[in-house]
Amino acid sequence: MSSSSNIIESQSGRTGGGADGAGGGGKKNHNKYRRDKPWDTPDIDHWEVNPWDESNGDALPGGRLLEESSFATLFPKYRERYLREAWPIVTRSLDKYKVACELNLVEGSMTVRTTRKTSDPYIILKARDLIKLLARSIPAPQALKILNDDYHCDILKIAGLVRNKERFVKRRQRLIGPDGATLKALELLTQCYILVQGNTVAVMGSHKGIKKVRTVVMECMKNIHPVYNIKRLMIMRELEKDPKLKDESWERFLPTFKSKNVKRRKPRQLVEEKQKMAAAAAAAPEADGGEGGKSATAAKSTTKKKKSYTPFPPAQLPSKIDKQLDSGEYFLSERERKAKKLAEKRQASREKSDEKQRAREREFVHPSLLEKDGGGKDSGGKIAGESGGGGSKTRVVTASDDVDRLVNKFAKKSGKKRKGEAANEGIGNDTSDFIGGSDKKKKKEKKKKKEKRQKTE
16 A cells, blocks of 8 residues: 555656646656665665575576576686696585586686586676686685685786886885785785786775775875875774764874875985085185186086076977988989998098008108197198298208118117126126036035945945
8 A cells, every 4th residue: 555655656746747847947857767665675784695505495497597608718828737736626616516617728728617507696707706816826725715605806907007117016016015014914904815916916805895905006006105095994994893983974084195296305415515516616706816716617617507497498409301401412312312422431431541641651751850749741741841930941851861860779779788688697607606616515525425435345
């Protein structure tokens, strides 16, 4: 009776709402398709998961599933050995739920599928999560817990959240913490199992715990340190224990962290150098003479001048094509360009060879003909025959002058050699005397020995 009266009321409300809508603004009636739900009472916990129990009368209509469902996933090569060892445990665990499984080492895949004996319709999704977790390097004993109704899982992909590879590695390491301390604290606060592997984060636990972990992981990849979120979770854990605060807002208790762009402190060396330069610049005007002025200019040159701010960007540098257009090379054909480059190379090599030839010729020129500044040659590479200012001709060097110069040079060397030989001869005489003296002693000793032998005979 109450249900029929409710329906009538909703219909009258609907008609009235339509009239109001036609008369004045066209409001939507959200009660249009609502019906009574006598089974939906306030004392029902919608988050409660009731386990599938055949002994309590849980059964499928018709006794079995109408179609076979299957899921497959690939696994990396390095997991092959472990999966081969752990597969018997996985098979025994899935046999309890009447689910078939297959490990294909040729294709590198794992497959789970329902059978005719499978009674639980949701267990195939649990088996799908199991092979996903096994492929993500979670140990088999831990992964098999997902078959329980209390456990759920989520695999968070963090690869595309940070573009720079080095920055991504640093933030991922920040999530793990020193010796895994941050990850362990997060596991204790959320009652979840967390594994950071490569480009993904695998999480196992309750729905609420997984949601908290997802928030922390995503914010860590957005450069918010996990310690801040761990602090919030610790406060929330304490607030949950107080039944008075159950229906109140916790915002006044939770800390709020604002992102600030803090300027980095300059190193001590840079600060000291800046102070020294400022002191030198201040002392420069007081110093007398030219030295003070030089030090002041040196200090000013080292200090950077502040550029005046301009809203316009700097002028764009000319590109390779712009340079070719300026030189006219752009309009040449490929053959002409190559010919031009070859001619430039030949010209450069010719100039270099001429310079080397002049350097070789300079070795055969008498020093008196060379100028004091080291030039000694005109543009053609010939020896300068006249002096710079007076125009008087220099003395011409003949072959006899060169011969005399060489004779004197060798005479000096031979004199040095003779002195060395004489010194060596003196040393030789002394040593010969010393050696000769030792020979005489030996002869005397031999004579004494002979005389002793003769006496004994």
